[in-house]
Amino acid sequence: MSKKQFLTQVFSILFVVIFSGCTEKKKSLHVEQIQKESALRYATGFSIEENDNFKVLEVTSAWPGAETKFTYALVPREKLASITLPRDAYDAIVPVPVEKMVITSTTHIPSLEALGVLDAVVGFPNTDLISSPEARKRIDSGSIKELGTNEEINTEIVLELNPEVVIGFGINDTNKAYETLKRSGIPIIYNGDWTESTPLGKAEWIKFFAPFFNKEKAADSIFNRIEKSYTKAKTLAQKATQKPTVLTGGLYKDVWYVAGGNSWMSQFLKDANANYLWADTKKTGSIGLSLEAVLEKGVQADFWFNPSLYTTYEELHEANSHYQKFSAFTNKKIFSNAINKGATGGLLFYELAPQRPDLALLDLISILHPELLTDHKPQFYLPLR
Template sequence: MSKKQFYKLFIGMVCVSILISCGEKRKTQSKPISQQVSQIEYATGFTIQKNQQFTEIKVTSAWPGSERNFTYALVPRENLAAITLPSDAYDAIVATPVERIVITSTTHIPSLDALGVLESVVGFPNTDLISSLPTRERIDQGLITELGTNENINTEVVLELNPELIMGFGINDTNKAYDVIKRAGIPVVYNGDWVEKTPLGKAEWIKFFAPFFQKEKEADRIFEEIETAYTEAKALAQRAIEKPTVLTGGLYKDVWYISGGKSWMAQFLADANAEYIWSDTEETGGIGLSLEAVLEKAQKADYWLNPSLHTSYAELEKANAHYLQFSAFSNKKVYSNAIKKGATGGLVFYELAPQRPDLVLKDLISILHPGLLEDYEPHFYRPLQ
């Protein structure tokens, strides 16, 4: 063999060796984790990113003005042994599907009920606030334990229940009971459904609950049905010829609290084709006004909604004689969402309405535009007695 032939053979062998080596390196490299971001159309307070081995949920609005994001990793039980996640990268790592959960707000109940996972709930603070019939049955059977109040949860009872998860509700991050629970190794996940400002935004939080129970497809289907029903009701309201004026709220001590122009209630009234008197304000929550300021602007309002917790005209008159000056009072056009209650006094509206905005909108349409919804029985609103 000549030197030239040997040299060619040597170069060829080196090239083959390099190719084999590269191929072996490719084989030993781990596959990149595929990522899929779940579509959230209306809610602004959370995001969901589904990876190959786990799901990452980020809560960006746990309470009004919150400057901190919370990130949670949800890992299917069958993947727990095969995956290692840095604990300092997540506020909680939760095995799914969750089988034992403590919830802290009545707004959590309708989503869990719709997803068919109520049997996972083992504890709740102040169970008298719950109006849901199937949930009350579980309370009566001793399957859901009373835990005190959200601000002062009985941590000893929680630890005895040994839940896999606390679905937390908070106005800030200073809940000492949650700190105790977390130190005991029980994950606390903040839920900010109540912070959302739009009807469909609140309802879309069912998609937040779903990954904890591996019920994503069910949540998508349920929300799509709610969205469709809401959109159809909104379109129906636009057929109304008249656009009635609306006043909201009532006095608490010397302050009248009305809904802000960018609030949840204001959005309902806009979609119901009503003229909300304070629709031009920028507040997303309540606005405190004097009685004189409200009389000046809304004395002739066609309808009056949610007059504090009063349920009758006699109560209103007794609370403040100035209420009689409003046209809605004299014309008996005052409606309340606080009349329909559960067996132990819980208000049905504050529990179910966030998850069923389509029913709220239909209630308002039936009140503000009589005749558009024939033979309709309101779910939440009732005329004052």
């Protein structure tokens, strides 16, 4: 995979399309009487409240550091004609259950697939990035249309598809394509699953999708199984007698980016009972360092994960001869999440791992503590060739 393709892959996971719309109302509705708020145990970027007539979805973390919160009303189809909602109270009003949806990140696919509603998806930008076999069948049959790229989504095709909602995310609230679709009356909903810093926090965003299809019970059941599996794996990791040291990341131009101490990856390594060398830092994203600084701290690290876009030792050495100074290079203890790809080149890790952190954690445990999982076959983290 070229550097450009890799960056496109990552960009597709992180930056997607979003819009918002409104509908007219016919009589006033009092919404103060909230029956209940859905219990979220790990996710911090959204909430769901339910009253007698409709549900309110609030997204407070559409992107890192977002100061704007977005509020959406999800109204049963049969009640749309009989109730009126204040136009300025919601960023979008969506009839549910949704029958046609556009999504814009591969991280959305596993949740919809697990809920059994993938057939509602009618469009996606850069479909080559999708790995799911079921989704690829729908792409090949023309049921999921290609929408161009995340940077320049084809609004004409989206308008032809006429989805009831578009799910996406962005780095801010400025996007011309989103505004075009919003003016055309297509509701736009921000999804900020990628802003969560914990593995189970990301996975709990399956509950974000559930109310669009009245699948709350199914989402709760699915997430409970994932949480139980993750907790079981985490408990197993604590039985290890050794705590290997770990280095992450690699150079991009002259800067080495390692995972921050409060990042998703750092939490994985902590739960896998590893000694991550930058675990004491406060960053939730990546930290930019010099090669010299990383060499000083990580040259003797037992393991090295995610060396930029490289998947072989030869590529790594050709990129920078200094890489061979690391013990993990010499001892062939480097593992990448960029090796396992879908039929058209999409990276499986960026699609499935956010929804199935239990599987990713098992991968890490099997690598760091092979004596604990002798029969496990990793699917996300694979050794460099």
